[in-house]
Amino acid sequence: MSSLHNHNESLCSLCDRFQDWLVDSTTPPGGARNDGRQFPEAHGAGTTAQGMSGLGLPGTPPLELLEGAASPLEMAELASPGPSVAETCDALLGFAPAELREHAQACADCRDAADDLVTLRKLLRDLEPVPVAGPFFASRVMANIAAQESVERSRIAAVWLAVPRFASRLSWVAAVALVFACGWLYERPVTVPAQQTASAFASEHLFDPPALPPNHDDVLVSLSENEQ
Amino acid sequence: MEDAPPRVSTAPGAANDRVLVARAQADDREAFEELIRRHQQRVFAVAARILRKREDVEDISQQVFVKAFFSLKRFDQRAAFSTWLYKITVNECWDLLRKKKVRPLVYDSDLSEDQSRQVSASDGSRSTEPDILDRIEARERVDRLLAGLDERDRLMLILKEVEGMSIEEIGEVMDINANTVKVRLFRARKRMVVASRQREK
Numbered sequence: 001m002s003s004l005h006n007h008n009e010s011l012c013s014l015c016d017r018f019q020d021w022l023v024d025s026t027t028p029p030g031g032a033r034n035d036g037r038q039f040p041e042a043h044g045a046g047t048t049a050q051g052m053s054g055l056g057l058p059g060t061p062p063l064e065l066l067e068g069a070a071s072p073l074e075m076a077e078l079a080s081p082g083p084s085v086a087e088t089c090d091a092l093l094g095f096a097p098a099e100l101r102e103h104a105q106a107c108a109d110c111r112d113a114a115d116d117l118v119t120l121r122k123l124l125r126d127l128e129p130v131p132v133a134g135p136f137f138a139s140r141v142m143a144n145i146a147a148q149e150s151v152e153r154s155r156i157a158a159v160w161l162a163v164p165r166f167a168s169r170l171s172w173v174a175a176v177a178l179v180f181a182c183g184w185l186y187e188r189p190v191t192v193p194a195q196q197t198a199s200a201f202a203s204e205h206l207f208d209p210p211a212l213p214p215n216h217d218d219v220l221v222s223l224s225e226n227e228q
Numbered sequence: 229m230e231d232a233p234p235r236v237s238t239a240p241g242a243a244n245d246r247v248l249v250a251r252a253q254a255d256d257r258e259a260f261e262e263l264i265r266r267h268q269q270r271v272f273a274v275a276a277r278i279l280r281k282r283e284d285v286e287d288i289s290q291q292v293f294v295k296a297f298f299s300l301k302r303f304d305q306r307a308a309f310s311t312w313l314y315k316i317t318v319n320e321c322w323d324l325l326r327k328k329k330v331r332p333l334v335y336d337s338d339l340s341e342d343q344s345r346q347v348s349a350s351d352g353s354r355s356t357e358p359d360i361l362d363r364i365e366a367r368e369r370v371d372r373l374l375a376g377l378d379e380r381d382r383l384m385l386i387l388k389e390v391e392g393m394s395i396e397e398i399g400e401v402m403d404i405n406a407n408t409v410k411v412r413l414f415r416a417r418k419r420m421v422v423a424s425r426q427r428e429k
Binding site: 019020023024113116117119120121123124126127128130131132133137138139140141142144145148 | 257260261264265268269272273276277282285286289290293294297298363366367369370371373385386388389390394395410413414417418420421424425
């Protein structure tokens with residue numbers, strides 16, 4: 001049959017579609033056997049992805065359940081090996097659309113991919129169960145949140161409490177600085193540098209009115225002195 | 229024993245999540261507590277698959293919900309709440325591993341012969357049933373096979389095949405394109421199956 005299916009792998013859209021379907025597929029639930037019989041629910045092919053999640057029961061009963069099984073019959077049923085990969089694979093393909101199912105029967109690659117997926121899911125059933133959240137987990141989280149909020153609130157409150165303390169200290173420091181500044185200003189010797197005096201003098205006389213002409217009497221006196 | 233929560237996109241409670249998130253955003257503590265109860269097990273499961281140590285799993289799960297609470301106002305509900313939560317979980321777990329600078333999982337093969345014997349004895353001491361010992365061996369075998377995968381591939385595989393997330397959800401949680409997720413999943417699956425068959429031989 002597979003020899004009839006001669007295709008270029010990269011160009012075969014059916015292969016792509018089959019792969020997409022396969023990725024989204026879940027292994028058929030416990031009851032889906034080709035021959036109409038049921039697989040053992042607790043341990044068989046009932047490894048839908050969802051079925052494997054949650055309480056960490058990857059399709060395998062946890063040890064506690066095995067230990068707590070009431071009778072040897074139950075123990076045997078729970079621990080039974082379940083259907084083979086080929087059986088589960090056939091059951092899985094039974095859920096595929098007719099076109100893809102026919103394709104998978106003809107295409108060795110797609111059949112291998114389905115086998116791989118089933119094998120992998122069977123392997124993952126043996127994963128260790130995850131721990132279960134305790135009954136008070138939510139309460140603990142809420143308490144943790146409340147604690148963090150109160151820490152945050154007290155941090156903010158601490159900032160506002162620090163402001164008045166800082167303000168009183170600042171006013172004390174400012175008062176002391178003011179006293180020292182006033183004292184220094186009061187006691188400061190008044191000394192003016194020479195250059196500054198000359199320039200200040202110049203600037204002071206810059207806008208003075210022009211000097212008055214000499215007195216006529218003074219001129220006469222000086223002329224008579226020159227004649228003598 | 230609780231039932232496993234169904235896939236988020238098809239979950240009947242998905243719409244309720246939106247309502248609960250909106251209420252929690254309006255400072256309704258009870259709504260957030262309800263959200264915790266709804267998602268705690270899945271968060272535990274995802275964290276446990278990455279970290280393994282029970283104490284770490286519990287601590288990280290608490291941290292995840294606390295972080296979610298304080299970031300909830302910024303969550304615009306474009307993605308499903310659960311996807312957003314798992315994204316926080318994955319990031320928190322990887323942060324922890326980075327801080328600790330340890331390998332995420334310790335496998336039997338990493339232990340000395342004595343340690344290995346002690347572990348086996350402590351695991352098997354609760355029961356002498358041979359099938360339970362077989363099961364323990366099977367678990368170790370799966371752990372070893374998973375250890376052969378890249379850390380991200382391993383997580384992807386577990387989120388898909390064990391936790392039942394969709395390709396799109398995994399893409400969102402891990403910040404990867406959906407097509408890349410498909411390709412990587414396909415390769416990881418192949419690698420694991422080949423390794424398993426080699427071991428069997």
